[in-house]
Amino acid sequence: MNSIDPAQLLIRKSGIHGCGCYTTDPIKEGSHIVEYTGTRLSKQQADDLYSDRPDTYLFCIGEGEYVVDGDSVAAFINHCCDPNCETDEFDEHIWIIALRDIAAGEELTYDYNLYDGDDDDEALCRCGAKGCRGTMYGEEEIERRVKDAKKTEQAPEKDGKTTPSGPSPLSIIEVGDPVLRQTARELSVQEIRSSAIQSLIEKMRETMHAAPGVGLAAPQIGQPLQLAVVEDREQYHREISEDQLAARERKPVPFQVLINPRVVWQSEDTREFYEGCLSLPGYIARVRRARAVRVECLDEKGNTKLIEAAGWHARILQHEIDHLQGNLYIDRMQTRTFGSLENFNRFWKGKPAAEAVAQRR
Numbered sequence: 001m002n003s004i005d006p007a008q009l010l011i012r013k014s015g016i017h018g019c020g021c022y023t024t025d026p027i028k029e030g031s032h033i034v035e036y037t038g039t040r041l042s043k044q045q046a047d048d049l050y051s052d053r054p055d056t057y058l059f060c061i062g063e064g065e066y067v068v069d070g071d072s073v074a075a076f077i078n079h080c081c082d083p084n085c086e087t088d089e090f091d092e093h094i095w096i097i098a099l100r101d102i103a104a105g106e107e108l109t110y111d112y113n114l115y116d117g118d119d120d121d122e123a124l125c126r127c128g129a130k131g132c133r134g135t136m137y138g139e140e141e142i143e144r145r146v147k148d149a150k151k152t153e154q155a156p157e158k159d160g161k162t163t164p165s166g167p168s169p170l171s172i173i174e175v176g177d178p179v180l181r182q183t184a185r186e187l188s189v190q191e192i193r194s195s196a197i198q199s200l201i202e203k204m205r206e207t208m209h210a211a212p213g214v215g216l217a218a219p220q221i222g223q224p225l226q227l228a229v230v231e232d233r234e235q236y237h238r239e240i241s242e243d244q245l246a247a248r249e250r251k252p253v254p255f256q257v258l259i260n261p262r263v264v265w266q267s268e269d270t271r272e273f274y275e276g277c278l279s280l281p282g283y284i285a286r287v288r289r290a291r292a293v294r295v296e297c298l299d300e301k302g303n304t305k306l307i308e309a310a311g312w313h314a315r316i317l318q319h320e321i322d323h324l325q326g327n328l329y330i331d332r333m334q335t336r337t338f339g340s341l342e343n344f345n346r347f348w349k350g351k352p353a354a355e356a357v358a359q360r361r
């Protein structure tokens with residue numbers, strides 16, 4: 001058996017998730033790298049111990065009657081949809097084995113192929129590999145979950161009411177987190193149609209409504225994906241004067257999903273207004289943006305869509321597409337107009353634009 005020196009494995013921060021396991025020396029294809037060791041528990045013991053914890057290091061043995069509660073180096077190995085290792089069981093011992101030659105400095109990964117997860121846990125994958133499934137669940141589990149989700153949608157409850165289907169809102173990431181500054185990765189049509197992404201879209205819609213906001217980009221909930229949702233509801237306009245709505249060319253916009261969006265044309269004509277962002281709560285500034293844009297993207301079914309927008313809708317689109325490129329409005333703002341919402345309401349609200357311009361000298 002071709003094995004390696006355990007001293008060549010080290011744990012450090014990973015681009016995939018938290019910490020990962022790296023090799024300092026090359027590893028040959030087929031090498032037995034490290035055993036997945038830890039306390040052995042029955043399925044029931046593990047369920048009792050970890051019922052309320054989302055992250056565990058449990059590894060099922062055989063048909064899943066026993067699990068190993070990982071407590072060594074191997075438990076740090078992250079999932080990847082295009083892995084360089086696989087796992088194999090020998091006499092109830094689990095080994096991590098090199099699927100190919102691995103170079104010095106590479107992070108070790110294997111495909112978790114998760115199954116039997118909680119229904120509200122989508123086990124989203126951030127591995128970034130080409131052809132990433134978007135989730136750490138295996139193909140069979142994905143199919144099972146899609147079928148189950150359909151059943152739940154169709155089955156009315158005993159008293160005749162349908163099951164309430166609102167997922168709870170996700171927390172919104174604030175400025176300073178690197179996820180807001182990286183270029184998000186594109187989604188494939190296959191990924192868009194996966195249950196993981198479909199459910200993510202639903203959760204983003206719910207989160208945008210709860211905030212409330214008129215747009216939300218996936219990086220704002222910690223997912224570096226080229227995905228954003230937009231909706232400007234009529235009810236948001238009730239507190240705003242007719243004049244202000246007219247000046248901003250602000251009209252209701254129905255719910256829209258933007259995937260892999262690109263601004264393919266923008267007007268030379270620009271407008272400057274105050275805008276804010278859910279990732280910088282409590283602050284606003286004046287931002288100059290194109291008055292109209294044409295955006296090419298995919299919709300939630302993976303179909304190509306062309307959006308032509310003017311006024312406030314065009315501003316929302318530019319703001320959300322900026323998020324997907326790692327840009328925030330503070331990169332484009334008139335810096336001397338930046339301020340807290342509280343002070344805006346106190347000193348600047350309703351004042352003519354000329355006065356706001358005076359903030360700039």
Ligand code: CO
Pocket residue numbers: 276277278279319323
């Ligand atoms: Co924003």
